[in-house]
Amino acid sequence: MEKPINIPESTLPLPSLKSSNGLLQWIASTDHKQLGIMYMWTALFFFLIGGIEAMLIRIQLAQPGLELISPEMYNQIFTMHGTTMIFLVLMPMSVGFATYFLPLMIGANEMAFPRLNAMSFWMTLFGGLLLYFSFFAGGAPDAGWFSYAPLSEKNYSFTNGLDYYCVSLIVTGIGSIGAALNFVVTTITMRTTGMTLKKVPLFVWMVFVNSFLMLAAFPLLNAGLVMLLIDRQLDAHFFLAESGGSALLWQHFFWAFGHPEVYILALPAFGIISEVIPVFSRKPIFGYNFIAASSVAIALLAYGVWAHHMFTVGLGNPVNTFFAASSMLIGIPTGVKIINWIGTMWDGALHFKTAMLFALAFIVDFVIGGLTGISFAIVPLDYQLTDTYYVVAHIHYVFLGGSLFGLFAGVYYWFPKMSGRMLSEKLGKWHFWLFIVGFNLTFMVQHFLGIMGMPRRVYTYPDLPGFGTLNFISTIGAFMMGLAVLVFIWNLFKSLRHGDRAGKDPWDAWTLEWLADAPPNLKNFKQLPEVKSRRPLWDLKNPDKADYLSNDES
Amino acid sequence: MLESTFTHIFQSASDDTDLLNRLFFWFFIAAGIVLLTVTFMVAYIIRKFSATKRATPHTHFHDDRKVEIRLTILTSLVILLFLFFAIQTMWRIDTPPAEGQKPDLIITGHQWWWEVYYPENGVIAANEIHLPAGKRLLVQVESADVIHSWWVPALGRKMDMVPGHTNQVWVQAREPGTYEGMCSEFCGAQHAWMRVQVIAHEPAEFAAWIKVQLKKINPPGDSLLLRGALLFKEKTCSNCHSVKGWSEQANVGPDLTHVGSRKKLLGNKEPNSLETLKNWIANPQQLKPGAHMPNFILSQDEVDAIATWLYSLK
Numbered sequence: 001m002e003k004p005i006n007i008p009e010s011t012l013p014l015p016s017l018k019s020s021n022g023l024l025q026w027i028a029s030t031d032h033k034q035l036g037i038m039y040m041w042t043a044l045f046f047f048l049i050g051g052i053e054a055m056l057i058r059i060q061l062a063q064p065g066l067e068l069i070s071p072e073m074y075n076q077i078f079t080m081h082g083t084t085m086i087f088l089v090l091m092p093m094s095v096g097f098a099t100y101f102l103p104l105m106i107g108a109n110e111m112a113f114p115r116l117n118a119m120s121f122w123m124t125l126f127g128g129l130l131l132y133f134s135f136f137a138g139g140a141p142d143a144g145w146f147s148y149a150p151l152s153e154k155n156y157s158f159t160n161g162l163d164y165y166c167v168s169l170i171v172t173g174i175g176s177i178g179a180a181l182n183f184v185v186t187t188i189t190m191r192t193t194g195m196t197l198k199k200v201p202l203f204v205w206m207v208f209v210n211s212f213l214m215l216a217a218f219p220l221l222n223a224g225l226v227m228l229l230i231d232r233q234l235d236a237h238f239f240l241a242e243s244g245g246s247a248l249l250w251q252h253f254f255w256a257f258g259h260p261e262v263y264i265l266a267l268p269a270f271g272i273i274s275e276v277i278p279v280f281s282r283k284p285i286f287g288y289n290f291i292a293a294s295s296v297a298i299a300l301l302a303y304g305v306w307a308h309h310m311f312t313v314g315l316g317n318p319v320n321t322f323f324a325a326s327s328m329l330i331g332i333p334t335g336v337k338i339i340n341w342i343g344t345m346w347d348g349a350l351h352f353k354t355a356m357l358f359a360l361a362f363i364v365d366f367v368i369g370g371l372t373g374i375s376f377a378i379v380p381l382d383y384q385l386t387d388t389y390y391v392v393a394h395i396h397y398v399f400l401g402g403s404l405f406g407l408f409a410g411v412y413y414w415f416p417k418m419s420g421r422m423l424s425e426k427l428g429k430w431h432f433w434l435f436i437v438g439f440n441l442t443f444m445v446q447h448f449l450g451i452m453g454m455p456r457r458v459y460t461y462p463d464l465p466g467f468g469t470l471n472f473i474s475t476i477g478a479f480m481m482g483l484a485v486l487v488f489i490w491n492l493f494k495s496l497r498h499g500d501r502a503g504k505d506p507w508d509a510w511t512l513e514w515l516a517d518a519p520p521n522l523k524n525f526k527q528l529p530e531v532k533s534r535r536p537l538w539d540l541k542n543p544d545k546a547d548y549l550s551n552d553e554s
Numbered sequence: 555m556l557e558s559t560f561t562h563i564f565q566s567a568s569d570d571t572d573l574l575n576r577l578f579f580w581f582f583i584a585a586g587i588v589l590l591t592v593t594f595m596v597a598y599i600i601r602k603f604s605a606t607k608r609a610t611p612h613t614h615f616h617d618d619r620k621v622e623i624r625l626t627i628l629t630s631l632v633i634l635l636f637l638f639f640a641i642q643t644m645w646r647i648d649t650p651p652a653e654g655q656k657p658d659l660i661i662t663g664h665q666w667w668w669e670v671y672y673p674e675n676g677v678i679a680a681n682e683i684h685l686p687a688g689k690r691l692l693v694q695v696e697s698a699d700v701i702h703s704w705w706v707p708a709l710g711r712k713m714d715m716v717p718g719h720t721n722q723v724w725v726q727a728r729e730p731g732t733y734e735g736m737c738s739e740f741c742g743a744q745h746a747w748m749r750v751q752v753i754a755h756e757p758a759e760f761a762a763w764i765k766v767q768l769k770k771i772n773p774p775g776d777s778l779l780l781r782g783a784l785l786f787k788e789k790t791c792s793n794c795h796s797v798k799g800w801s802e803q804a805n806v807g808p809d810l811t812h813v814g815s816r817k818k819l820l821g822n823k824e825p826n827s828l829e830t831l832k833n834w835i836a837n838p839q840q841l842k843p844g845a846h847m848p849n850f851i852l853s854q855d856e857v858d859a860i861a862t863w864l865y866s867l868k
Contacts, residue, residue: 367592
């Protein structure tokens with residue numbers, strides 16, 4: 001019945017740092033698994049730096065009127081925190097997972113363009129290092145992660161920080177475009193026999209859709225950055241009103257990239273969640289087509305919502321009305337996904353492994369982020385909430401409660417495949433509970449701070465009633481998260497050396513990556529079954545109950 | 555009571571803020587229901603469908619198009635309802651001014667202070683904004699450098715001050731009183747201390763205030779005060795600051811004509827006192843690092859003379 005596809009045996013040994021040319025083997029590698037791992041180490045490295053910056057911010061804000069850090073330094077730190085976490089942590093981590101698992105999940109042995117893949121990674125890493133070099137070159141960027149002109153222009157920010165910001169983000173942007181191109185071509189051309197586009201795992205589908213978003217969004221950012229760099233270095237006047245430019249032009253460029261970017265960081269996490277929840281509920285995903293189609297809707301709508309970041313700049317009622325409508329519309333496809341995930345768990349048999357716990361926390365916390373997001377689409381509410389701590393709370397619920405929880409779930413889910421060893425569940429649960437409690441403590445109170453009128457991006461604040469207490473709670477929460485991250489890193493290093501052997505398929509999962517060795521050999525697979533349904537491994541393990549027999553996939 | 559201890563953006567002194575509050579109220583109700591429903595369902599799933607109670611799932615469904623479509627329609631209806639209210643409220647708040655209506659007030663954001671201009675009588679003031687209570691006023695907001703944002707929650711919506719771009723916003727204080735506000739768009743080193751106080755007066759009281767503001771400053775008779783006034787010019791303070799009747803060409807820094815009468819100084823960082831003025835003049839960078847006023851390295855008695863004179867300008 002089965003027609004296994006044989007794949008020629010690899011003659012090369014597995015890459016290892018212990019071999020005679022170990023380090024070179026990694027640096028010169030074009031293997032998607034090695035590059036994926038390097039993406040993840042990069043993300044972890046910058047995650048620690050960005051986390052330290054977050055701690056400094058929270059220490060400074062722990063009490064009213066503290067001036068432990070000078071305002072100039074504070075502005076650099078919060079700018080670097082945002083830029084790092086978005087461009088150097090969430091992006092490379094999502095891209096890293098996709099680089100590692102997209103080929104495995106579609107039964108390919110490599111990405112379509114291995115050398116482009118390597119270039120994308122090194123662009124990302126060196127872009128990040130370039131950004132941090134600014135600290136040694138006179139000062140880091142200090143105009144916020146979205147660097148509004150004219151504050152980001154030479155006359156208001158006169159260190160070299162913003163020049164480094166422009167150049168380094170252009171470099172990482174080129175890397176991201178290369179990666180996106182690679183994902184699209186790999187998904188289209190390298191699927192194994194029988195795996196039609198309607199049978200790819202949802203993670204693959206999300207990355208595929210996401211890559212189109214990246215392909216269209218990053219050129220906008222890079223165009224804006226080039227203009228800003230020309231303004232700063234060659235005295236042009238794209239964004240300077242006094243010489244005929246427009247400060248709002250920058251905002252249009254930035255948010256036309258920036259809003260799709262939010263979805264670029266969310267969709268891969270949606271993909272991971274859509275893999276984790278079915279496996280740990282022992283049920284196939286509920287409404288595959290619905291999730292797949294709503295992602296396409298999100299990707300298309302994501303381009304028509306950018307001006308909801310600009311409701312208070314005075315675009316006028318007609319323009320605001322249009323963007324209010326589009327921004328509310330995008331809430332629908334995002335919201336219905338929650339229904340699908342809940343439907344998947346409904347009447348299942350849930351295994352509460354750490355990966356699943358993060359997926360459950362994701363659902364609740366991402367709903368909070370989504371609901372506060374709606375309040376920014378309701379224009380009059382945006383008038384009062386924008387640029388307050390309510391926004392800070394909102395973006396963290398989206399980026400942590402959404403993207404990061406998804407990525408944590410992915411780490412606990414896929415670590416056994418990447419390393420051959422299990423992560424400690426005990427430490428994992430410590431990580432989970434400390435992080436969840438710390439996270440909600442830190443950011444829930446920030447909603448209230450925003451409502452009490454605390455503007456964002458302030459290096460200190462007046463001693464108004466309640467401000468000190470709530471900020472102090474927020475700082476305590478941040479330290480809990482910091483502790484959780486230390487537990488997580490301890491878990492990673494400990495399990496890499498001493499974790500239980502995982503075997504090929506520790507979770508009894510259904511997608512093709514679990515057929516490969518753990519860690520997979522250089523050519524990924526020895527044999528592949530013909531794919532006849534969305535759960536090829538389930539079919540292989542349960543030939544009598546195979547999905548393609550019931551044929552209820554439409 | 556909460557009202558008296560906490561400041562929050564729902565404290566309203568204007569019709570616009572009332573409209574906003576109503577929308578906020580319904581939004582929080584709807585959002586709360588959604589959040590509770592999802593949380594409850596997740597909690598129920600965790601309790602009910604744990605693998606410790608059942609080895610395998612009881613059902614195996616892949617899809618239920620009917621449920622999905624119904625819930626999508628329900629979500630869409632709620633969202634459309636809020637879209638309708640959002641647009642309705644927006645058009646009520648942002649009513650276009652009458653043909654040819656002149657602004658009652660022009661407020662310009664600077665790094666890191668507010669300049670106020672009353673076009674009707676030519677008064678220029680800084681940082682403390684006085685208004686007649688009652689009427690809905692048309693305020694034009696501008697910026698002299700980077701983007702700032704005008705925000706006094708009790709008096710109406712927030713509006714950005716964008717260089718090269720004039721915006722108009724309605725501001726109303728129904729009752730006399732003091733209202734706290736702040737710059738709400740990140741504008742550089744001292745964004746945190748770009749706060750503002752709006753003081754609303756009964757119309758008669760406001761007219762009296764305007765009259766005081768129109769008074770020019772005469773050279774003082776007292777020798778210490780005169781020394782301060784002369785130093786103000788000699789030490790180039792007057793290159794950035796104006797004092798009407800004495801030196802009025804500059805507006806780089808706040809107008810100081812009646813600085814002694816203000817309640818707070820330095821973007822509301824410090825209460826107005828002789829002490830604050832002295833500390834500020836002696837070393838601006840210590841009180842507000844990054845501020846555009848340099849340290850002039852004045853001697854202590856020069857500082858005293860200038861501060862005493864400025865403080866006397868009520």
